[in-house]
Amino acid sequence: MKASVFCATSIDGFLARTDDSIDWLNPYEGDPHGYEEFIATIDAVVLGRRTFEVVLGFPGWHYTKPVFVLSHTLKELHIPEAAQCELLSGDPRDIVATLERRGYHHLYVDGGIVIQQFLRAGLIDRMTITRVPMLLGAGIPLFGALPRELQLHHVATRTYPSGLVQSEYEIKR
């Protein structure tokens, strides 16, 4: 099983403001930044509960692949019609084992807490981080504590006229 992160952060490393808002990304939404190409490579999305709730606030349902929402507290999901979406709980290794048994090969892992849990468990293979030219000063961080330092391999960096800088890294296991 392969697992990838594809996310945008402020220069100071935040995925969202403290209130989970990501409207500071709106000015950059118009241009393509490789999201469609990335989505074409994955076969399932693993989301944290908070990220799921942010996504629910958007009009429509923008995922084209099955979505698994991780939560230790939610008992059921209230999902938009036509959304292929399921609740899972367990630690990252259990989640990966479950999804592997169900035939998935490449997970898109999203949400600060979930990304951090998967990184700590050594389960992330690739990270594509798009740096937005802003300092938020506070918010939901992409990264957290790790049990050991991780070496990455820089694959490529792309810059966009809007000021976005997207770097792609492989994590050496």
Add this chain to the structure above:
Amino acid sequence: MKASVFCATSIDGFLARTDDSIDWLNPYEGDPHGYEEFIATIDAVVLGRRTFEVVLGFPGWHYTKPVFVLSHTLKELHIPEAAQCELLSGDPRDIVATLERRGYHHLYVDGGIVIQQFLRAGLIDRMTITRVPMLLGAGIPLFGALPRELQLHHVATRTYPSGLVQSEYEIKR
């Protein structure tokens, strides 16, 4: 007065390990990354006390411009022979006013706490951040809390065969 930051961080935003060590940068020391060109543009260095003590641990004295060490607690500096180095205390605005009066025009601000203080005071004009392909998981962070969000302007990004990615930003005042 202009003030610039020129620093290297891990992908998770740390300038140094928790014990202040930066030996994880050693594999990247051989290649030029624009440091000399940057130093040619500044006329004084403003260092935090902790960064100063890290620098003192290196052989020789590598600064070619006057260095001002900020500390609220140190009473005197024990500096290597031939080092042009002076102790200052005060808040960032006082420091800038003092150095301006003394004829300096472009400061190189270094050290996590001092960079954060200068950013909070709106005194940083340019940041060149070199991202090292590692996740440290803990350490001395480049960024901290801010009184308000800051918009940056992306000037340029350079990538190096070693995997370093250097991005240069102007801060809109």
